[in-house]
Amino acid sequence: MKTELVALLLVILAVAGVPSAVAVYDGFERAGRPRGEISLVGHTPLNGNWSQRVIGVTLGETVRLRLTSEDVVHGFLVPDFGINAGPITPGKFKTIEFVADRRGEFKFYCNILCSHQHGGMTGKIVVE
């Protein structure tokens, strides 16, 4: 199991490369966050999950999520809001928007088998 994990990490580093992963993240930081825009980076094998596991928004807000990946292709699904972003490709960005029209906690998931940690790639959107 440990050997498999090391092999997986080596493959990921060889394909994606650490410098490109850092560049993607730097791009996010420089771009800042307009009101309502939230950056979400998938990075399962390297760090274990999404860059944010809890996304807090305001009731009635139009929420813009800017999705990308640092490593492998991920998916992004929020069933309660009918969101299925499709493949989130490393180094590319996908923006989705929805109106947080209900108060509560709504789970999001990676829905593309991405790594041995795929099952743990969940989080929640908290609307209050």
Ligand SMILES: [Cu+2]
């Ligand atoms: Cu996954």
